[in-house]
Amino acid sequence: MSLRDSDPAEVGGYRIEDRLGSGGMGVVYLARSASGRRLAVKVVHGQYADDDEFRARFSREVAAARRVSGAFTAPVVDADADASRPWMATLYIPGADLGTYVRRNGPLPPERLREVAAGLAEALRDIHRAGVVHRDLKPANVMLADDGPRVIDFGISRAADFAAADVLTQTGRVMGTPPFMSPEQFSSPHDVGPAADIFSLGAVVVYAATGRGPFDSPSPYETATKVVEGAPELDGVPGEFRPFVELCLEKHPKYRPTPDDLLAFLRDGTRPDPHRAGEEPTVAYEPERPRRARRRLAIASAVTALVLAGTAAVAVARFTGHSDERADLPAGWRAWHARAADKDASGPFNRCAAVGTSLVCAGDDIKATRFSLATGKRTWSRPVDSTPDDYSSSEGSIIGTAPGLVYVYANDETEKGKGDDSTSVSHYAVQALDVSTGRVRWTVRTGDGEGATAPDPDGGMAARLPKGILAVYGTDGASYAFLDTTAKGKVRWHHPLPAQSVGCSLTAAASRPYLVCENDTKRGQTTRISALDPATGSPRWTVTAKGLLTCLGRHGGRLILMEDQNAADSVTTYRTVTTLDPATHRLVRVPLARTQPGEATVTLAGGTLYFTLPNGSIRAVSPETGRQAWESNSTVESPGPPLVAGTRIYVASPSGRLAALDRDTGRVEKTRPGRNDAPSATPAQAGARLTLTGDALYVPYGIRSVYCVNVRDL
Template sequence: MAPQRGTGSGAEAELPEYSGQYRLESCLGSGGMGVVHLATSTSGLRLAVKVVHAEFAKDPEFRGRFRQEVAAARRVSGAFTAPVVDADTDSPRPWMATLFIPGPTLAEHVKRNGPMPPAQLRRLMAGLAEALRDIHRAGVVHRDLKPSNVLLAEDGPKVIDFGISRPKDSELRTETGKLIGTPPFMAPEQFRRPREVGPAADIFALGSVTVHAATGRGPFDSDSPYVVAYQVVHDEPDLTDVPANLAPLVRACLAKEPEDRPTADELMRELRSVAASYDTQSFVPSQRERERAREKEKEREGAGWTASPGRGQTGVAFPSAPAASARSTAAASDAGTDTGAGAGGGNGNGSGDGSAHGEGTGSGSGVGGGRGGGWRRKRVVLAAASLVLVAGGGFASVRVLGGDGGQADGATATPRASGAAVAAPALKAWATRPAAKKKGAPQCSYGAGKLLCRQPGLVSALDPADGTVLWRHTVDGAGAVGTGAPPVESGGLVHVLTDQDRRVQALDPDTGEVRWERDISAYGSRRFVGGTLLLTAADGTVTGLDSATGDPKWSRRIPGQPQAYFTSFDGDRSAYLANVTGEGAAARTRITAVDPETGDVRWDARLDGRLEPVGAQDSALYFAEIGGAYSDTVAVVRYAPGTGGGTGKTVRVALPVRLEHIRAVVRGDVVYLLSGAGGSLAAVDMAARKQLWRTETGVARSSAPVADDQQVYFTSSDGRLLAVDVRKGRISGDTPSRLGDSDRITASLPEPVLIDGRVCAGALDGSVLGLDGNDPAGW
């Protein structure tokens, strides 16, 4: 590909062919600060790469602002933005690569289709409030929220272009006399005292953006930016044609004083009271949806597909969930097959109708190809199937009927084993609240034939077949049950760790009664491995307690490991310690495998790089290799220790695109890496020594993933349970959200639990869900 030609002169006449390792394919948009290109990574990931104009690259102050933009964008999760994949702010032409998100901007959508209908407008406002909550919690103020900086993606609005955003702890400040922003969407304080702009300015902009979406104009409208600035500071907003049920909220957002405006959290709560459930249709314009459906139907006909007989599917209705889920299996599976483009030019502040990922005025287009994953069976979610509080029981459970009105037991599902000739019976879906008044997401494990779930102050045992609560155990005193699901170790006892009073209790799995109890307040680290509770004291001494009796087995220091913080993995017989020394290219990791029964060292190795254990399989240990200034995962490493004192074997597979804040699971030779900052999920085959696929789930925060031979499962911060097909790398199942009335952020999200083909998971509304893992398309 020849270098792209620009329209300018001098240094801008010939644009670069590459930015870093990314080949620039076409121009998406151009503005006063830079050019945004469409690019493709080595693995085929479609990216939007912003390259700074050469004249600004020579300006140290602008380089500082661009570094600030990259840092701000990295700090915000990818569910509400275009996630940053890579960047080089020290390059001769600084650049930043973000995930390419197909879809029009809000400015383009309103220009083409006119004002949004009320239901869609409510969803837009709620989505932007949620996005600002995420941005503000990351310590960032956007300062330039406007219709051209809002992408209407299929899963909700995305806020882009952090070019003038500012982290609260940034040392850069607005210069005296300079106004930065776009007048129709700037808050009064941005004109009066720009040095003191905070999160409330983004709320003001949200109000202005909502008016634009509702009416096609702003609340302060004039051809002159100076008149607009005067109106913003002194006049009342014009809310004509804004829906009556939203107008009071919009007016509150447009209050002249920052302290009079609601926060993003308060706005979300008020929006819930405005409408019990938001309209969950896609933001993609309706005519585009019709085009997508027609294209998919043509593909089905062209491929000779036939509609197999439909069957009633099961579903679960939740009191706090939307009436219908926008994330249908078909939309989720085909996400990422669209293409979108936009181009244009605008002023340096990007105040025009910018392209989807660029700056300035432009237009965008999208084509939904829909390379679908086959026939999507119709499913019926029974609105009448609701959680019923059982009198005196303190829990809620539901039995879900099939689409024909009968019990779902007779429905069939595709067997998990490929090539099986007989269909397996479908598993009944159920939902349970272990305790009606308890808040907090239940974190569950499986043992002694029961699903054991932890919530603050409570441990419950559930029947995994139907969700029936078998017993509850209350943790006395101020201490709440510790983080993580309750482990079941030797003797089949259920172990409860408490945080504040620092005690461990062993419970009878059949009754929940305490078998033994021990004070562990002298120990700073605690880990159950096999039949042993490993406790580490401040001086590094490790004590192993018998989890069946609570009696000490052994006590000793682990050679070469001054700080004994253990890691372990299901199905593996060792506990691992990792100690990193050195920095950068000189970093090395010492790994020690310890027998939890005796405290003996099974093997000890020194490996190159900064490594974090992520899984174990067939006597081999798997690591994420950490690199770069942002501690991203750059490679996956497999280490198989040698036998008889021999040298071990190391295999390293570099990632084509690094991942942030990963959690991982190992299944066979494949390592699945899930990014906690943006929801990227990658599959790396260590036997083939390559990345198989990478997909964008759009999940801002997620649990650690779990996997079987067919699916990777995880939960999201909005209470959804998701499944991704391990062969295609596409979302194959997605439940409605289960947030309840909680706006809290939990330290760790509940991991799904796999039990004989069933997938169980807790959510923030306090419920536990059991679904058929054989048929995620029917969720």
């Protein structure tokens, strides 16, 4: 970068030769010492020189950088935090930063990736031994020097031995770069320790391997939400490095490895497991600090650049779920309700999905029907089975979506035999429908026969993966297969289900495929959980747990399993939650502090277990500790699965009665009465799943009906 007329000729006696970069709060120059040594000199913008807090932060950066040796960083040569414009000079490191290099040249090859991962682990070991937490490790702060990566910019670092009462941590601001920050930097910034840098290391390695971060999103708020609660996107990370980044990206700091653990893993493949204590140990959890802040996070609408040399500093505000900004609604939106019913209808939609400007719903013998997101206008509808019959069923569900497409299943049912000897034979298929027209783009047959099984995600017989669909397959549903949606559903592989199993289900947790099979043997009931290789379908590993369990999803890097509500021996009470670490294969049974009734439906949403009862009671339980956070009467009868969004939880009844609860306390904030403009579904069922797009909430109710409301107007 060329020097400007306003740039100084020298700073602190060092001759300025060029500009290296600039940020929101300062400029970085290339300078030369009297002996000819090249330096990088950071100079604060004049308007911040009178900010006492900023000067204190700058002094802390200088002190932190000086505490760390120069082997893995840019050593401090000189500094003056009391100058009219504070400055700091470090040794100049030639070469590009990791972010620039990857943008120009693409992801690093495996061998180079290993060098960078090991170099950064060594750097963090050195930094942490000096009692410093960097707190802003990101690609722009990693210089690719000839002798290995160097970590730079300690502008928001904190010495590990600083008192919690440090005034600089009490300003209400959380500093960092959202895609590479740790969950605790959002939820509990006063308690950030060395483990935060390990999380950032994992995110940096994902970026180096793929050219994107594991939590990238166009919106800073969405990025923050993904960091705190979402699963990382690891597609493209070489298989040998996936365990490395998975360990780093554990949500809870205490489960992350140390730099020494990571170096041992890279050296000889040793997986760190400091808590291993035999199979299925019972863990007694100590009380933790309340984590209310975790539930109320948002990135401020204008991201504040508090940076030196490109180091982003982001102000994080508490999210209330509402603001004075304009509502986020589809163009031309108005409140609406619509129905897609006929004389044979008897049940509700069980699932809807928003695709582009369309809301597509399925259920009650409807394969899919399309409504306008903005107005509710219905443009097309397709039955599950095109063959006319004189009865209806609850068949029909949405397996997944893609731009302009919705994936559903069809059942071309035929009759075998005549008269009293006739039997119904199903011919199931997965189809891709054009959302605009309802036209079938492609069809793949998945099962035939009297015992054929529908590829229904609601029954655990199908799951959407990033590049395809995992579905039950073959005659009598005795196999499972992967349908490649990038190749018109081509079956890439299929395998038989275990013959000895009582029943199996297919699930996708954090975009990864799992096969969960229940077994009833002479030695007792067990459940086998297998992680499937997406490329071949073969189990990568299998873990056997006691009891009949169902997988609810993934949280904090662990699979969450509960007693199977649909098992032959019905659950009378829920007493434990089981977690499974995919990296170490370690099972942990966590006792519930309060047993929950077996009639409850259990849902994992936003990192919390919600037990919903037919009488409207909802109980929030931590899957990590088993403690119940709150119990609330939602005022909604037979509530459906909770929808967690921002600071609220939404639930609805079969009649469309809606309630919004505070996510932290369970307090009912808003309610909306049910609707009587559609016949009630029989028999009585729980409310359907809700769909939220921006501020537009879509609520299925009654018989094949749905309405839309602005959540700001509840």
